[in-house]
Amino acid sequence: MTKINQNYTELQGSYLFSEIAKRRTKFMQENPDAQIISLGIGDVTLGLPQAVVDAMHGAVDELAQSGSFRGYGPEQGYDFLINAIIEGDYKSRGIELNANEVFVSDGSKCDVGNIQEIFSQDAVVAVQDPVYPVYVDTNVMAGRSGKFNKETNQYENIVYLPSSAENLFKPSLPSRRADLIYLCYPNNPTGMTLTKEELKHWVDYAKANNSIILYDSAYEAFIREDDVPHSIYEIEGAKEVAIEFRSFSKTAGFTGVRCAYTVVPRELKALDENGNIIIVNDLWNRRHTTKFNGVSYVTQRGAAAIYSPEGKAQIAEILDYYMTNAAIIRDGLQSIGLEVFGGVNAPYIWLKTPQGLDSWSFFDKLLSEAHIVGTPGVGFGQSGQGYFRLTAFGSRENTEKAVERIRKLSL
Amino acid sequence: MTKINQNYTELQGSYLFSEIAKRRTKFMQENPDAQIISLGIGDVTLGLPQAVVDAMHGAVDELAQSGSFRGYGPEQGYDFLINAIIEGDYKSRGIELNANEVFVSDGSKCDVGNIQEIFSQDAVVAVQDPVYPVYVDTNVMAGRSGKFNKETNQYENIVYLPSSAENLFKPSLPSRRADLIYLCYPNNPTGMTLTKEELKHWVDYAKANNSIILYDSAYEAFIREDDVPHSIYEIEGAKEVAIEFRSFSKTAGFTGVRCAYTVVPRELKALDENGNIIIVNDLWNRRHTTKFNGVSYVTQRGAAAIYSPEGKAQIAEILDYYMTNAAIIRDGLQSIGLEVFGGVNAPYIWLKTPQGLDSWSFFDKLLSEAHIVGTPGVGFGQSGQGYFRLTAFGSRENTEKAVERIRKLSL
Structure with missing residues (x-):
C-alpha cells in the first residue's frame, strides 16, 4: 500500500481554536441569553477601502x-x-x-x-x-x-x-x-x-x-x-x-x-x-x-x-480605528492594575493573567464572568502560559463594552 | 552557511516556453511585418460569462x-x-x-x-x-x-x-x-x-x-x-x-x-x-x-x-466556441493529409509532424513559413518527439486564418 509522509504523524492536534470553540459552544448552550463578545480572532471586521x-x-x-x-x-x-x-x-x-x-x-x-x-x-x-x-x-x-x-x-x-x-x-x-x-x-x-x-x-x-x-x-x-x-x-x-x-x-x-x-x-x-x-x-x-x-x-x-493617494488615506483611517480600539483595551486593562503588553504598534494586546491563573483558567473566567472570548497564550507555545491575547479588530461598540465588563470583574 | 534543498539542483531548466519565446522574438526582429498567430498557449481568450x-x-x-x-x-x-x-x-x-x-x-x-x-x-x-x-x-x-x-x-x-x-x-x-x-x-x-x-x-x-x-x-x-x-x-x-x-x-x-x-x-x-x-x-x-x-x-x-442556470448556458456557449475552433483546426489539418489526434473531447490538437521532422524543426517551419506559433511535443517529454500541439483557445478569425496558412504549406 502507498505510504504516507511519516512526518505528518508528529503533528500535534490543532487544539487551540477547536478547544476555544468547544468551550464557547458549551457556555452558550448553558447560558443562551449571554451576549458574547469575541476579542479572540485575528480577523478584521471593517469593509474594504473604497479605492x-x-x-x-x-x-x-x-x-x-x-x-x-x-x-x-x-x-x-x-x-x-x-x-x-x-x-x-x-x-x-x-x-x-x-x-x-x-x-x-x-x-x-x-x-x-x-x-x-x-x-x-x-x-x-x-x-x-x-x-x-x-x-x-x-x-x-x-x-x-x-x-x-x-x-x-x-x-x-x-x-x-x-x-x-x-x-x-x-x-x-x-x-x-x-x-x-x-x-x-x-x-x-x-x-x-x-x-x-x-x-x-x-x-x-x-x-x-x-x-x-x-x-x-x-x-x-x-x-x-x-x-x-x-x-x-x-x-x-x-x-x-x-x-x-x-x-x-x-x-x-x-x-x-x-x-x-x-x-x-x-x-x-x-x-x-x-x-x-x-x-x-x-x-x-x-x-x-x-x-x-x-x-x-x-x-x-x-x-x-x-x-x-485615496487608498492610502482610507487605509490610514481604518488602521487608526483599530489602533484606537487597541488603546481602549490597553488603557482599560491597565486602569484596573493588569500587566499589559503590545497594543501600541500592533493590534494585539497581550496580558499577564491576574492571580497567577493559567491561560485556560483565565479564559474560562473571562467567558463565564464577562462573556468575552479571547485566546489563551499557552496556545501559542509553552512560554505563553500565564498570558492571554485580546485583539483590536472588533467594533468600537463591542470593544468599549468588553472593557467595561472586564473593569467590573474582581481580579 | 545554510544549505539548500539539494533536490532542486536536479531540476532541468524550464526550457520549453523560454525557447519558444526566444525563437519567436528572433523571427519577429528579422520579419517585423509578419502577422504572427499564436496557437501555442493553453490560455483562454474570451471574457468571463456574465453570470x-x-x-x-x-x-x-x-x-x-x-x-x-x-x-x-x-x-x-x-x-x-x-x-x-x-x-x-x-x-x-x-x-x-x-x-x-x-x-x-x-x-x-x-x-x-x-x-x-x-x-x-x-x-x-x-x-x-x-x-x-x-x-x-x-x-x-x-x-x-x-x-x-x-x-x-x-x-x-x-x-x-x-x-x-x-x-x-x-x-x-x-x-x-x-x-x-x-x-x-x-x-x-x-x-x-x-x-x-x-x-x-x-x-x-x-x-x-x-x-x-x-x-x-x-x-x-x-x-x-x-x-x-x-x-x-x-x-x-x-x-x-x-x-x-x-x-x-x-x-x-x-x-x-x-x-x-x-x-x-x-x-x-x-x-x-x-x-x-x-x-x-x-x-x-x-x-x-x-x-x-x-x-x-x-x-x-x-x-x-x-x-x-444562466451560468451553465453561458459556459456551454463559450465551450462550443472553443470546440468549434478545435474542429476547424482538426478538419483543416486532416484535409491536407496530416495525422491528427485530440480536438474531439479536448481543446488540444496533437499532430504527427510531417516528413519525419522533429518537433523543433516543425516549429521553425511553421513559424517561418506560416507565421504560426505552436508547441513542440518534445517539450512535454521524450515520447512527444515528432509531435506538435496546437490549441483551440484563439479567436475564430485567427484560428481560420491559421488553418488557411497551414493548408498552403508544402508538407
Whole structure:
C-alpha cells in the first residue's frame, strides 16, 4: 500500500481554536441569553477601502470583455503591483529593490509555510516562543522537528527562543547555531516590537553565523512609534541574510481577498551539498513558478489601489480605528492594575493573567464572568502560559463594552 | 552557511516556453511585418460569462460594508461553492460526495504540485509521457526522481508511461509497481481520452497493486462523446484508489481569476511506517489548512455562479466556441493529409509532424513559413518527439486564418 509522509504523524492536534470553540459552544448552550463578545480572532471586521472596491469592480469589468480579458498572469505578480509595492513600501523608506526580488502571493500563511521547502532537510530551525503555529507545523511536516516531547510541550530539534515579561518579549539569541530563524515583528501574539538597534543584533548574529532570518512583518502597518523598523532591510546588510514577508490581510482588510508578498533579495546566498554558492532568489522563483499560478487579477488590482493617494488615506483611517480600539483595551486593562503588553504598534494586546491563573483558567473566567472570548497564550507555545491575547479588530461598540465588563470583574 | 534543498539542483531548466519565446522574438526582429498567430498557449481568450461577472461585482459590494464583510473563510472553501460543485459536477452523474471530501483551492497547478507532499519520500511515481511538467518537477523537488539522464531525457526513478500514435496515446500499465500514478484525461498535451472500460483497467490496477491514482480532469468540460468518463468516480470502487483534480480555469475562463478544487474521498487509505491505516483525506485536510488560507471570496462567488442556470448556458456557449475552433483546426489539418489526434473531447490538437521532422524543426517551419506559433511535443517529454500541439483557445478569425496558412504549406 502507498505510504504516507511519516512526518505528518508528529503533528500535534490543532487544539487551540477547536478547544476555544468547544468551550464557547458549551457556555452558550448553558447560558443562551449571554451576549458574547469575541476579542479572540485575528480577523478584521471593517469593509474594504473604497479605492480598493472601485479598482476591483474595474478589474471585473475588464475580465468581462475579450478585448481587455487577462488570463494567466506572471506567477510572480503583475508589474503594476510590484512597482507600487517597491515604491510605496520600500523606496519611501530608502530601501532599493528590483522587481525580480518581490513575489506576490495569495497569503503570508502560504509563503511562511512554503519557504522552508527550498532549504535542506537538516536545517536547524529557531522560532520565538510563543509563536504563530504555522512556522513550527510546516517544519514538522518537512521532518525538521524531531519528536514532540509531551512534558516540555516542545519538539526536540526545534530551537525555541522564549519570550516573557522578564525579557520584555525580546528573546535572547539562539543557544545553538540555527540555519533558519523565524522572527515576527510587530509580534503575533505578543504585540511587541524591536527597535532598530535590537533588530541589528539579529542581523549581526545571522551574518556571523551564516544564518537566514525569515522576517514576518505582516503587522508593520500598525507601527506608530518612530524607532520601530517597518522592514528588516532598514538594517544595513540585512539583504544578505533576510527574507521578508508582508501581507495585505490586516493592512487593508484583505483576509477574504487574499494577497501578500515576499521579498527575497538577490544578495541572499546559501550553499548546495557540493559547497557551491546558490542564489536563494532563484530557488524561490523556481518554487513559486512551479507550484503556484499567480494571484487573481481582480485581487492584484485591488491591492495596487492601496498605494493610490485615496487608498492610502482610507487605509490610514481604518488602521487608526483599530489602533484606537487597541488603546481602549490597553488603557482599560491597565486602569484596573493588569500587566499589559503590545497594543501600541500592533493590534494585539497581550496580558499577564491576574492571580497567577493559567491561560485556560483565565479564559474560562473571562467567558463565564464577562462573556468575552479571547485566546489563551499557552496556545501559542509553552512560554505563553500565564498570558492571554485580546485583539483590536472588533467594533468600537463591542470593544468599549468588553472593557467595561472586564473593569467590573474582581481580579 | 545554510544549505539548500539539494533536490532542486536536479531540476532541468524550464526550457520549453523560454525557447519558444526566444525563437519567436528572433523571427519577429528579422520579419517585423509578419502577422504572427499564436496557437501555442493553453490560455483562454474570451471574457468571463456574465453570470460570473455579476456574482463577482455582488461579492465586491458585500466586502465594501462592515455589515456584509467576510474575512477569513474556511480554508477548504465556502459551503455555497462546495455544495454547488457536488450537486452540479457529481450528483448529476450519480456520484455521491460529502462536503468534507471537496477542497476548493486557487488552482489545479498548486494542487497537483502539492499533493505529493503528503506521501512518503520513497513513493514510486509513474507519469504519462508526454506529460504536464508540474507532475515531474514537483517530485524532483521532493527527492523522488533520482538523477536526470541526459541521454534518455528522463529521470532514473520515475516510471514513464509512453504514449504515441502506436498505442493511440493510451499507455500500458506500469512496468514496475507504482505508488502514485498521475493520469490526465482529457489529456494535456495530446487531447486524447479513455473510455470507461479503459479507465476501469487503471482503477483495477490500482486496487490490485494498492496504488493511488492522481486523476487530473481539468479539461472534463470539453468532453463531447458519451462513453468518455467526466470523473474517475464514474468507475465503481474508484473512491478507494483515486484523488481527482478539477479546475475552473478552462471551463469558465478562470485562468486569471484562480479557482479549482480537489476531491479526496474518505474511502482512500494509505499506510504509515508502523503499518497503521491512515485516511488520506485527513492528511490533505491538515496540509490544506496549515499551508493555505482559502480562495478569494469574490472568486468563490464567481465560481458558484457557474452552476446557476444562466451560468451553465453561458459556459456551454463559450465551450462550443472553443470546440468549434478545435474542429476547424482538426478538419483543416486532416484535409491536407496530416495525422491528427485530440480536438474531439479536448481543446488540444496533437499532430504527427510531417516528413519525419522533429518537433523543433516543425516549429521553425511553421513559424517561418506560416507565421504560426505552436508547441513542440518534445517539450512535454521524450515520447512527444515528432509531435506538435496546437490549441483551440484563439479567436475564430485567427484560428481560420491559421488553418488557411497551414493548408498552403508544402508538407
